[in-house]
Amino acid sequence: MPRAQAPGMSAPALWRWTAAPLARLGLSGRTLVILVPVIWLLVFFLIPFLVVAKISLSEPMIAQPPYAPLGTWDGLRLTLDLNFGNYAFLLDDPLYLNAYVFSIQTAFVSAALALLIGYPMAWYIARSPEPRRTLLLLLVILPFWTSFLLRVYAWQGFLRSNGVINNFLIATGIIDTPLVMLQTNFAVYLGIVYTYLPFMILPLYATLVKLDDSLLEASADLGARPVATFFHVTLPLSMPGVIAGFMLVFVPAIGEFVIPELLGGPNTLMIGKVLWGEFFSNRDWPVASAVAIVMLVVVVVPFMLLRNAQARAEAE
Amino acid sequence: MTSQVAATLQKPWLDQAENPFVRIHRVTKKFGDFIAVHDVSIDIYKGELFCLLGGSGCGKSTLLRMLAGFEEPSGGRIEIDGQDMAGFAPYDRPTNMMFQSYALFPHMSVERNVAYGLLREGVSRAEARDRTAEMLKMVQLERFAGRKPHQLSGGQRQRVALARSLVKRPKLLLLDEPLGALDKKLREETQFELIRIQESLGVTFIIVTHDQEEAMTLASRIGVMNDGEIVQVGEPVEIYEYPKSRFVADFVGSVNILEGRVTEDEANFIRLGCPDIGAEIHVGHGFSCTLNQTLWYAIRPEKIRLTRERPEGRHNNAKGVVEEVAYLGNLSIYRVRLDSGRVIRATKANLSRHEDGAITWDDPVWVSWDDTAGVVLSA
CATH class of the missing domain: 3.40.50.300 (P-loop containing nucleotide triphosphate hydrolases)
Incomplete structure (x- = not known):
């Protein structure tokens, strides 16, 4: 009795019509799997990056779009007109250098604070019994279910002169005049640490939960007090999580725009704000692009150096 | 001293x-x-x-x-x-x-x-x-x-x-x-x-x-x-x-444990009636117990001897058939099914490389042991 034909295409038929012709073109399944993300990165990362790099080398002009073409083609002759003036301009005006330094400083301090706060939290979650662990992790990521913008606005309500914190402190008689918290660098640090803390906790948790209890016991057995065990065993073994968490906070914090805009004051000059100003207020796309390219280099180069150092340490 | x-x-x-x-x-x-x-x-x-x-x-x-x-x-x-x-x-x-x-x-x-x-x-x-x-x-x-x-x-x-x-x-x-x-x-x-x-x-x-x-x-x-x-x-x-x-x-080593009731309790020997092997076990030392008390007798496989003929002068023996033989190199393990139906494990050291007429599958055999070879257990 012949077997009933399955609805749709059977697996061999599927193979005959899709994979087989591709295989004839020299595309194996493995290549196809890799090809998809490669095309994605190409279209949505590399090409836009090249466009921005191209704009950063052109002359600003009042037109649509607001920059001069990079070169001319008169039918026989290609003339390239590369303008490095935008980069020179960044070096000229201390505003940009200050913004870079301040951004990196802010991101670094915020990441360090997030590490100090996040490590004990991650440790506590990792050491909790199984069912409670799931609940605590859920609580860590729960804020993401509310809009990020809304949460930063909410901080305004807390930090304002007549906000929740000041009202409480005045009502309890601890202070007479309200503290200035909003529009300060303190508020920016607070906002960044608050927003990015889960990105610190999750990778730390992932490494700490894998930490073998018997290693901690072995350390204690060999005479190490808890503090010594932490610095000699726990911390070195959780370094991958520390580095990952630090990078996940540090990198986005450098280019952060919303938090300094909403919580910072006039003197919180972060590079994201400068970029916004150049692009939308000044409509100087070439300089804005140069700012973006320099920022990318500033972030990517140390990151690559770190990765290299890590790879070398692992190979040893 | x-x-x-x-x-x-x-x-x-x-x-x-x-x-x-x-x-x-x-x-x-x-x-x-x-x-x-x-x-x-x-x-x-x-x-x-x-x-x-x-x-x-x-x-x-x-x-x-x-x-x-x-x-x-x-x-x-x-x-x-x-x-x-x-x-x-x-x-x-x-x-x-x-x-x-x-x-x-x-x-x-x-x-x-x-x-x-x-x-x-x-x-x-x-x-x-x-x-x-x-x-x-x-x-x-x-x-x-x-x-x-x-x-x-x-x-x-x-x-x-x-x-x-x-x-x-x-x-x-x-x-x-x-x-x-x-x-x-x-x-x-x-x-x-x-x-x-x-x-x-x-x-x-x-x-x-x-x-x-x-x-x-x-x-x-x-x-x-x-x-x-x-x-x-x-x-x-x-x-x-x-x-x-x-x-x-x-738990320690391999053993045959046989259940029995005390039928004779003397100062220097006791006898256990043991339906497991269809015979009485003669224990060559005294043991503090009472008549009819249930006791266990533990005998290690290496202390059991296998012979084709009924051994003479040994109190403890029983007849059976070899059901299985496992060759481990240095010794062989035999599983003997007694006429009572109980299976007894016995081991034999392989002293020579080849033995003519060695006991093997389905051979009728006698198992026997010395009257001091086993241990009487009350728990």
């Missing part, structure tokens, strides 16, 4: 005046409702190599962890070298432990693993280096000092763990299934290595194992545990030849 002194020197547990080095007194450990260790008392003497033997979940590892300080007893007292250990953290105890998983620090080289305990103790770097080197030499790993644990074989890791636990010269070394992960050949070598190290350093060892062969080879004394309790403590020979209960007889 002198020989007796020598004997007590080697067997301090026989000397009433000797103070135990480790005193476990009525120790109990509960996890919630579960009683992991129940009312255990053991005295262990200086220089002993004491094995805690038992199946998984019998509480032997919990007992070891209480000695190391990782668990606090729910009741009872642990003394080491005359000092009550209650409230002492692991890092304040004169013990070191070799973990079942070895627990080597993966981010440190072999040398740093071994030196770790010394540096935490405040020993100078130079001295730590010398003592580490000396220890690595003892376990023959000098050449691997710079390697990381994941670059070593199982046997090498096991030796690093041993070196790390010995380098601080602990008064008491605790070993949790130390040879579990090794193959048979390596295990045998390491067993003798452990005994050599233990004798040359004079450290007291407490070893936890589920492997009765390992316990027999290593131990000066064995403590057999079952369900959180100590069921018997004794030298390997005692445990094997004079088990006190069916559990011990069955």
Whole structure:
């Protein structure tokens, strides 16, 4: 009795019509799997990056779009007109250098604070019994279910002169005049640490939960007090999580725009704000692009150096 | 006289005046409702190599962890070298432990693993280096000092763990299934290595194992545990030849246990009526019991003789048919189904390479044993 034909295409038929012709073109399944993300990165990362790099080398002009073409083609002759003036301009005006330094400083301090706060939290979650662990992790990521913008606005309500914190402190008689918290660098640090803390906790948790209890016991057995065990065993073994968490906070914090805009004051000059100003207020796309390219280099180069150092340490 | 002194020197547990080095007194450990260790008392003497033997979940590892300080007893007292250990953290105890998983620090080289305990103790770097080197030499790993644990074989890791636990010269070394992960050949070598190290350093060892062969080879004394309790403590020979209960007889080595009722109770012999073998068992020594009391008779396979003819002058014998033969090289195991239906295990050493007319499958045979070969058990 012949077997009933399955609805749709059977697996061999599927193979005959899709994979087989591709295989004839020299595309194996493995290549196809890799090809998809490669095309994605190409279209949505590399090409836009090249466009921005191209704009950063052109002359600003009042037109649509607001920059001069990079070169001319008169039918026989290609003339390239590369303008490095935008980069020179960044070096000229201390505003940009200050913004870079301040951004990196802010991101670094915020990441360090997030590490100090996040490590004990991650440790506590990792050491909790199984069912409670799931609940605590859920609580860590729960804020993401509310809009990020809304949460930063909410901080305004807390930090304002007549906000929740000041009202409480005045009502309890601890202070007479309200503290200035909003529009300060303190508020920016607070906002960044608050927003990015889960990105610190999750990778730390992932490494700490894998930490073998018997290693901690072995350390204690060999005479190490808890503090010594932490610095000699726990911390070195959780370094991958520390580095990952630090990078996940540090990198986005450098280019952060919303938090300094909403919580910072006039003197919180972060590079994201400068970029916004150049692009939308000044409509100087070439300089804005140069700012973006320099920022990318500033972030990517140390990151690559770190990765290299890590790879070398692992190979040893 | 002198020989007796020598004997007590080697067997301090026989000397009433000797103070135990480790005193476990009525120790109990509960996890919630579960009683992991129940009312255990053991005295262990200086220089002993004491094995805690038992199946998984019998509480032997919990007992070891209480000695190391990782668990606090729910009741009872642990003394080491005359000092009550209650409230002492692991890092304040004169013990070191070799973990079942070895627990080597993966981010440190072999040398740093071994030196770790010394540096935490405040020993100078130079001295730590010398003592580490000396220890690595003892376990023959000098050449691997710079390697990381994941670059070593199982046997090498096991030796690093041993070196790390010995380098601080602990008064008491605790070993949790130390040879579990090794193959048979390596295990045998390491067993003798452990005994050599233990004798040359004079450290007291407490070893936890589920492997009765390992316990027999290593131990000066064995403590057999079952369900959180100590069921018997004794030298390997005692445990094997004079088990006190069916559990011990069955757990240590292989045994045939026959149930019987006392039919004759005399000063120098007793007889047990045993429907299992369809005959009476004659026991060549007295035993405090009453007529008709149910007792068990444990007889080891190697003490049973197989013959084609009915043996003469032997009280204990029964007729049957060979059901199975397992050839192990050095010996063969026979399963004989008696006429009563009961199966008896017997072993025979293979003394020659080829034997004409050897007993084999389906042969009718007689099993027999001396009247002092088995043990009478009341529990």
